[in-house]
Amino acid sequence: MAMLKVKDIQVYYGMIQALKGISFEINEGEVVALIGANGAGKTTTLHTITGLLRAGKGKISFMGEDITDTPAHKIVKMGMAHVPEGRRVFAELSVYENLKLGAYINKDKEETQKTLEKIYERFPRLEERKKQLAGTLSGGEQQMLAIGRALMSKPKLIVMDEPSMGLSPQFVDEIFRIIEDIRKEGMTVLVVEQNAKKALKTADRAYVLETGNIILSGDARDLLNDESVRKAYLGE
Amino acid sequence: MSFVYYLINGISLGSIYAIIALGYTMVYGIAKMLNFAHGDIIMVGAYAVLNMTIYAGANPWVAILVSIAVCTLLGVIIEKIAYKPLRNAASSLAVLITAIGMSYLLQNLALLIFGADAKAFVNIIDVPSLVLFDGDLIISGTIIVTIVSCVLIMAGLTIFIKKTRQGQAMQAVSEDRGAAQLMGINVNGTISLTFAIGSGLAAIAGFLLCSAYPTITPYTGAMPGIKAFVAAVFGGIGSVPGAMLGGILLGIIEILSRAYITSQLSDAIVFAVLIIVLLVRPTGILGKNIREKV
Numbered sequence: 337m338a339m340l341k342v343k344d345i346q347v348y349y350g351m352i353q354a355l356k357g358i359s360f361e362i363n364e365g366e367v368v369a370l371i372g373a374n375g376a377g378k379t380t381t382l383h384t385i386t387g388l389l390r391a392g393k394g395k396i397s398f399m400g401e402d403i404t405d406t407p408a409h410k411i412v413k414m415g416m417a418h419v420p421e422g423r424r425v426f427a428e429l430s431v432y433e434n435l436k437l438g439a440y441i442n443k444d445k446e447e448t449q450k451t452l453e454k455i456y457e458r459f460p461r462l463e464e465r466k467k468q469l470a471g472t473l474s475g476g477e478q479q480m481l482a483i484g485r486a487l488m489s490k491p492k493l494i495v496m497d498e499p500s501m502g503l504s505p506q507f508v509d510e511i512f513r514i515i516e517d518i519r520k521e522g523m524t525v526l527v528v529e530q531n532a533k534k535a536l537k538t539a540d541r542a543y544v545l546e547t548g549n550i551i552l553s554g555d556a557r558d559l560l561n562d563e564s565v566r567k568a569y570l571g572e
Numbered sequence: 573m574s575f576v577y578y579l580i581n582g583i584s585l586g587s588i589y590a591i592i593a594l595g596y597t598m599v600y601g602i603a604k605m606l607n608f609a610h611g612d613i614i615m616v617g618a619y620a621v622l623n624m625t626i627y628a629g630a631n632p633w634v635a636i637l638v639s640i641a642v643c644t645l646l647g648v649i650i651e652k653i654a655y656k657p658l659r660n661a662a663s664s665l666a667v668l669i670t671a672i673g674m675s676y677l678l679q680n681l682a683l684l685i686f687g688a689d690a691k692a693f694v695n696i697i698d699v700p701s702l703v704l705f706d707g708d709l710i711i712s713g714t715i716i717v718t719i720v721s722c723v724l725i726m727a728g729l730t731i732f733i734k735k736t737r738q739g740q741a742m743q744a745v746s747e748d749r750g751a752a753q754l755m756g757i758n759v760n761g762t763i764s765l766t767f768a769i770g771s772g773l774a775a776i777a778g779f780l781l782c783s784a785y786p787t788i789t790p791y792t793g794a795m796p797g798i799k800a801f802v803a804a805v806f807g808g809i810g811s812v813p814g815a816m817l818g819g820i821l822l823g824i825i826e827i828l829s830r831a832y833i834t835s836q837l838s839d840a841i842v843f844a845v846l847i848i849v850l851l852v853r854p855t856g857i858l859g860k861n862i863r864e865k866v
Contacts, residue, residue: 402863412756426744428860437744440737441756489756500741 345394356548368421369535372545378528386418415490423482427471438488476507532569586823587722590798591777593815595770596757601746601810609674611797617778632696640775647771682790693782808859
């Protein structure tokens, strides 16, 4: 059974239709990439899934439950974490406080502490800087913090919006390594990327979004070799 | 010695401004709105204490607790019925105008219920005065209670924001509402909690204000409300220590200019100082510089 099912969702910003009825599915344990140009509707899709935006029409279900009208803060409790575009760490709070907020839904202090230790193990850089304000971190470190913060909620599905945007090449590689690690630990990942090549290399399956419609979908490796994808998104 | 006396009086008045300013600044920081009805909550709190002690004969402590409960509830209800429906309104002016309307509504309701005549507020603070320097300096019990309350509130609030889950949620909402939701924080609940705390503090401020200046009318809260707003802007709106610092400085400036310059112009001097501070530091003394997002 699919973990996340998106069925024919349409989203409007005022009079402008951003999503023109898109459908897709994500199965447990998969890494799925959503690629497309600027303005194709990738971020809108993610925001609608995690509840920051409402779908005008269509249906979204997660783990068998209808979440189309569920507010964002309740969706987090169901096991979906969202790493937002531009990282959006709490700049005025310390690294430690940011991570603690990631586990806001879990009131069990001991468990949170254990999760925190695991995150520090994964990202030693965050432990070194735990007392530093998040706003003073470099872009790459902030991205790690944003991912670590999402992992603090122990999600089943982690949704990432442009995680490699604006990062130096070595951090970009690091981010995709992290995605692979996350998958190995049994989490499911939905990643939106402009870096289509990297995304397709890491993902199992992918969907190509263009002006509010899904125009292509399939095995990530096949898409990587697809003539039209190579032309439009890989710059070849 | 008279300078020290005025200074202490200024700190005392400033403590009241600071307690009110905390409500302004927290609501601004978290709900991103100026709640101009905040000052009138003070008046409601003061009437609640007055009616409980004089007409219902309640114990002063009970009266204060009831007054805090009434104001907390009132603040939460006002937010729910008047401000929440406008939260996603296209213009932030809508909620500002609603807040001003709410302020007039509270004043006129009080006028209807309690009448226009000034009522004497009976000071129920029963703390002995402190006599220092062979009677050269007498600090009244009311002043001691006011300053101590202010210090306790500030310390309590700082610990609450830094150390508790809800406090951290408040900071998260104040910084980035969307990202806070993604942490599983209920933004509506957090905003309600902020109004509850701010209004509860306003009740305490109302009680302290009327203990120091013992008359009460339906307009009692209006001027201190505006001054506290000035204090919050002065210190840097959105900042909790800023509200505290702004409030106390404002109180000192007001009392000293009343004592040494002229009492008629003391309010003018207070607002002039605000203008000068804002010219030099537009974000207030402890205000954060708004970073441009690239």
